[in-house]
Amino acid sequence: MHIDYYPGCTIKASAGQYETSVRAVLATLGIQMKEMEQWNCCGVVHSLASDNLIRHIAPIRVFARLQEQGGSEMLTLCDMCYNTLSQANHLVRQNARQRESINDFIEAEEDYDGEIHVLHLLQILRDRVGYQTIKKHVRRALQGLTVFPYYGCKLLRPGGMGIDDPEAPRVLRDLMHTLGAAVADDPLQTQCCGSYHIVNHDEIVSRRVGKIAARALERGADVIVLSCPLCHFNLDTRQALVDSPLPVLYFTQLMGVAFGLDLDVLGLNQHHIDPLMLLQQRGFVQEEEALV
């Protein structure tokens, strides 16, 4: 099967290892990603002001373009894209007046009325592929590895728009168990990493990240997994306050390791905190593979 794919800016700019690992993992599962022929930035954050319609035009234009291309479902990997697209879709579906107003101003595209379904990759894996099928592809079970799933905000909230329980999610835990890993849970998994404050108040991010990583360490975690490229950047680059920084991986990178895929497509060498040493020590990756 194939699915129409909206990458978003950051996947193409600084989260290349996420995309290449996703492609490899999905190919193993028999799913092809078909990147949209034309797309633009989603706007990243959903405007919460009642009159700020112009801020919704970017995500709605993305939907209108996929509609023109004949698509009906849109896959996203980035939590922020997923959130912004979902909330814009919800607005268009619920509010006829605002929908008309927005459509009036996107003359280059067809009118869009909310027909496209936006799906996060984790939903595809959980709801379409299923854990049983994923388990069949595991060649190197991650036994002995303790994983701290970090969800952050945008995958889960606002409630009803997120892909899992807004405060007690389990999708990453179930997925990591499927790969044979142990999981450390904690309430800080669903708390903000400091987000865009990295631009002008990175001390706030350092404090948030420090707290989250220290807790993960306390719970016995070897590695943090997540799906959001902004959380990834913050957690991977701002663990200076933590005694022994934990590697931070996209969940698909660990799926790739468990599936026994080529390391060069998994991008394990594209992190500030090196995960390869740990993976070698635990025997999930051979030394000669890591050199590639």
Add this chain to the structure above:
Amino acid sequence: MIKITASGRPNELLRKAAALSGQDLFACYQCGTCSAGCPMVAEMDLLPDQLIRHVLFGMSDALESTAIWVCASCYLCDERCPRGIDVSKIMEALRQIWLRQNEDYVHVAQLPKETLAELPPIALVANFRKNTG
């Protein structure tokens, strides 16, 4: 000093905050659940429940608080509010009232070039959408 008017009309700040957020601030009964759960309170001068109270009284310090900029819209307070108030929308409304006075909170041209080069696009776009008009 708090000046409370008895005209029965909402103060200007409250009127604008309610209009932009679409929220009924009077629904807040000051239980503090939003502030108890907020992961950012350690960085705030006024806590979310205090901010709501100050806006209800028309106190201008609500607009001068760092708290409205510290909130990164993680929606945890919205999830937990027993009165169904979307506190994150009130925060956004207060930021918008400030920004619509034709001032930016973050001055993009003054950010160091290395910062701009290092950061992922989602960090920059999100920051500028929240902090500039």
